[in-house]
Amino acid sequence: MSEVIDPLEAEETRPFNRDARATPYGRSEPGRPILMVTGGGLENGGGIGRMVGYVMAAWNDSTRPPMLVIDTRGPKYKRIVWPLFMLRSVVQVVRNAPMRPLLHIHLAANSSTWRKIIIAWVGKLCGLDYLIHLHDPKYAAFYDRLPRWLRPSVRSMFRDAARVVTLGTPAATMVAKLFGVPEGRIDIVANCVPGPSRLMPKNNQDKRRWPHILFLGQLQRRKGVHDLIEALARHEVAGLPWTATIAGGGADQPGFEEQAVRLGVLNRISFPGWLARGPTTALLEAADILVLPSYAEEMAMSLLEGMAYGLCVICTAVGAQGEVVKDGESALVVSPGDVDGLAAALAKAVADAELRRRVGQGARKTYLQAYNIADYPERIAAVYERVTQGHAR
Numbered sequence: 001m002s003e004v005i006d007p008l009e010a011e012e013t014r015p016f017n018r019d020a021r022a023t024p025y026g027r028s029e030p031g032r033p034i035l036m037v038t039g040g041g042l043e044n045g046g047g048i049g050r051m052v053g054y055v056m057a058a059w060n061d062s063t064r065p066p067m068l069v070i071d072t073r074g075p076k077y078k079r080i081v082w083p084l085f086m087l088r089s090v091v092q093v094v095r096n097a098p099m100r101p102l103l104h105i106h107l108a109a110n111s112s113t114w115r116k117i118i119i120a121w122v123g124k125l126c127g128l129d130y131l132i133h134l135h136d137p138k139y140a141a142f143y144d145r146l147p148r149w150l151r152p153s154v155r156s157m158f159r160d161a162a163r164v165v166t167l168g169t170p171a172a173t174m175v176a177k178l179f180g181v182p183e184g185r186i187d188i189v190a191n192c193v194p195g196p197s198r199l200m201p202k203n204n205q206d207k208r209r210w211p212h213i214l215f216l217g218q219l220q221r222r223k224g225v226h227d228l229i230e231a232l233a234r235h236e237v238a239g240l241p242w243t244a245t246i247a248g249g250g251a252d253q254p255g256f257e258e259q260a261v262r263l264g265v266l267n268r269i270s271f272p273g274w275l276a277r278g279p280t281t282a283l284l285e286a287a288d289i290l291v292l293p294s295y296a297e298e299m300a301m302s303l304l305e306g307m308a309y310g311l312c313v314i315c316t317a318v319g320a321q322g323e324v325v326k327d328g329e330s331a332l333v334v335s336p337g338d339v340d341g342l343a344a345a346l347a348k349a350v351a352d353a354e355l356r357r358r359v360g361q362g363a364r365k366t367y368l369q370a371y372n373i374a375d376y377p378e379r380i381a382a383v384y385e386r387v388t389q390g391h392a393r
Contacts, residue, residue: 167319245283
């Protein structure tokens with residue numbers, strides 16, 4: 001792969017940095033704040049907002065600099081409202097510029113990109129460092145659809161970033177090849193989530209209770225919700241005792257409810273819409289099986305949350321999720337769009353309590369080893385430290 005490398009980065013020829021460790025960030029620049037730039041804030045920012053909220057809750061060491069969330073969009077994308085939030089975001093960056101903050105820009109495709117390009121440009125005008133944290137599993141497709149005259153703006157945003165953070169190797173490879181970002185300036189930092197300190201043994205629960213199946217995430221075809229409902233209606237699954245919750249809401253929810261009515265399974269499925277942290281935690285505590293049959297993901301928060309609570313996970317290995325789960329050990333892995341395979345996995349998990357226990361234990365073990373939010377501050381602080389070191393050079 002040929003690429004043009006900035007002079008200051010010429011020595012950075014090592015492979016991607018993965019979950020590196022560092023001394024507490026800020027020793028070279030005490031008190032330098034972190035401005036978390038995202039759309040929708042914490043509760044209205046989807047999976048990205050939830051992740052930022054988890055990070056801020058874990059970022060509680062007094063030796064660490066303060067964090068501030070900058071919302072560039074507002075609770076929902078509205079053409080009348082979002083420019084006001086965008087203007088406020090610019091003002092916040094400029095107002096904090098004298099303290100030399102680091103801009104931590106969380107990025108997805110579409111309107112998120114255009115808002116974040118503005119923030120990156122303002123940051124550069126103020127002489128600030130920024131890093132790009134990419135979350136979108138379809139970002140390359142978004143970029144390829146852009147008119148040629150718009151692509152340089154996106155490339156510049158990536159190439160001018162002090163660091164680029166991705167959730168796994170597939171996205172890191174894409175960023176290096178598509179945007180020419182040196183591999184030594186790319187950090188792989190997996191998502192992390194909080195979880196209980198210990199699990200309530202499932203065998204202590206009422207054995208007469210039917211296994212509960214849970215889906216968490218915005219309801220859309222990309223996440224395979226239509227495949228899940230069809231699989232639940234297949235005779236090998238419908239003939240077993242179970243209940244299900246499909247939570248996350250979204251504009252497509254009425255269509256999925258109609259599908260459940262048409263297939264005769266609505267009486268066994270609950271559609272509560274988007275849920276805040278409290279109700280989501282209650283569902284995770286009560287569930288037995290977490291299903292995520294997505295066609296495209298980077299690293300879904302719901303997958304990690306299901307693993308944290310020791311659920312029997314059924315998922316696809318798309319994006320960075322293939323680096324998280326191992327079929328038969330920490331999850332039952334199915335192929336995107338394979339309704340027959342999904343129905344077979346659901347039937348096995350519902351019928352076999354020992355299988356649920358074993359896969360759930362493997363999922364919990366994997367979570368504790370690599371995806372516990374308690375370890376995340378150290379990992380992201382290592383990235384911040386590399387930004388500081390790069391600035392000093």
